[in-house]
Amino acid sequence: MEKTFSIIKPNAVKKNVxxxxxxxxxxxxxxxxxxxMTILSKDKCELFYAxxxxxxxxxxxxxxxxxxxxxxxxxAGENAVLKNREIMGATDPKKAAPGTIRAKHGDSxxxxxxHGSDSPASAxxxxxxxxxxxxxxxx
Numbered sequence: 001m002e003k004t005f006s007i008i009k010p011n012a013v014k015k016n017v018x019x020x021x022x023x024x025x026x027x028x029x030x031x032x033x034x035x036x037m038t039i040l041s042k043d044k045c046e047l048f049y050a051x052x053x054x055x056x057x058x059x060x061x062x063x064x065x066x067x068x069x070x071x072x073x074x075x076a077g078e079n080a081v082l083k084n085r086e087i088m089g090a091t092d093p094k095k096a097a098p099g100t101i102r103a104k105h106g107d108s109x110x111x112x113x114x115h116g117s118d119s120p121a122s123a124x125x126x127x128x129x130x131x132x133x134x135x136x137x138x139x
Contacts, residue, residue, distance in 0.1 A: 002080040003033060003136070005126040006088075007115040010068035012105050013037075018071050021101055021114065025075055028087050034074035034136045040066050048129055057110065064110055072130045081123055084116040 008021050022032065040048075045062050052058050075084055089100025093112055096103035106112035117123035127136070 001076050002078065002120065002123075003074055003076045003127065004080040004084050004120075004123040005115075005117045005130070006073040006075055006084060007065075008071035008073070009111065009113055009115065010064065010070055011107050011111040012113040013069050013071060015105065017105050017113075021105065022073075024087055024101055025073075025084070028083060030075040030077040030080060030083060030087070032073060033076040033138075034131050035071060036131075036135075037069050037071050039069050042066055044129065048126065061110060074127055074131060074136050081117055081120055085118070088114050088116050 006025075008018055012018070012021060025032070042062060045065050046053070049058065049061055049065075052061065077083060087101060089096030089102040089106075091102070091112055092109050093102045093106030096106065101114050102112045105114075117126050
């Protein structure tokens with residue numbers, strides 16, 4: 001049973017589509033192993049996106065991700081990282097396949113409704129930033 005990390009971003013929370021997104025995860029074979037709603041601090045957000053620190057969009061990304069509540073999720077299932085990436089769709093909602101979360105709920109490249117880990121190693125690192133081990137259920 002693999003675990004991965006996902007964030008339902010501020011634009012999707014504002015649109016009140018958390019339930020729709022979680023339903024998509026669950027009907028696609030992923031299980032919610034942990035969930036919490038929060039407003040990201042600037043420091044935690046900068047730590048999370050540290051790999052993008054030198055990129056021109058970093059400041060805009062941090063501002064967006066700290067602009068309102070987000071839903072943090074640990075998703076579990078067989079091949080959870082890859083499955084989540086398929087469910088989310090392409091980063092650019094205009095290029096995302098029909099029926100994917102980003103095609104349905106994304107507004108732009110930056111405000112694309114959801115984040116998902118890109119590898120098992122990233123999932124481990126990202127989950128550790130936002131969840132204590134005891135908060136994740138072993139399903």
